[in-house]
Amino acid sequence: MRDVSIIGIGQTAVTEHWNRSLRHLAYDAVAAAMRDANIERADALYVGNMLSGEISGQSHLGALIADFAGLRGIEAVKVEAACASAAAAFRQAYIGVASGLQDIVIAVGVEKMT
Numbered sequence: 001m002r003d004v005s006i007i008g009i010g011q012t013a014v015t016e017h018w019n020r021s022l023r024h025l026a027y028d029a030v031a032a033a034m035r036d037a038n039i040e041r042a043d044a045l046y047v048g049n050m051l052s053g054e055i056s057g058q059s060h061l062g063a064l065i066a067d068f069a070g071l072r073g074i075e076a077v078k079v080e081a082a083c084a085s086a087a088a089a090f091r092q093a094y095i096g097v098a099s100g101l102q103d104i105v106i107a108v109g110v111e112k113m114t
Contacts, residue, residue, distance in 0.1 A: 001098040008037025017112065022052060026065045026110040033106060034069075043102035044075040048089030048109035050082055055113065065108070075102075085109060 010032025012025050020028075026047065034040070045066045053059035062076035081088035086109020093107035 002100055004094055004097045007104075008033045008035070008039065010034070010036060016114075018114065020112075022049075022056060022058070022061070022110060022112040023065055023068045025112060026061070026108050027069050029108050029110070030065065030069045030071075030106055033108075037104075039104060042071060042074060042104045042106045044077070044093070044096055044105045045069075045071055046089035046092045046096075046105065046107045047076070047078045048081070048086035048107070049078055049111060050080055050085045051111060051113070052078075061110075065110075071106075 010029045012028045017025060045062060047061045047065055049061050052061050058064060059078065061078040066072065066074055066076035077092070079085055079089040079092055089109060090107040093105040096102035096105050
């Protein structure tokens with residue numbers, strides 16, 4: 001297994017976001033992380049989310065967020081593990097890089113309860 005490093009981070013404020021959609025919240029964090037890492041592309045996007053299918057009827061978040069972030073054509077996966085969904089997405093990103101299958105990946109956790 002290869003060594004793995006976190007090269008950039010991004011976060012939205014933890015507060016109420018009445019006027020921001022789920023994809024906007026995820027995009028804000030992804031874009032901030034990409035700026036911090038000084039990258040324009042990634043090999044994969046792993047999205048941790050538990051309730052989008054039940055609350056908004058959108059279960060295919062990986063492709064939705066990748067497209068919205070301008071990351072078309074990459075592997076994009078939604079990872080669901082109840083309250084550990086973001087951690088599970090991070091673990092999948094780690095495994096992708098450590099195994100040598102991918103070089104640069106993005107993991108993001110996002111929920112919108114309203």
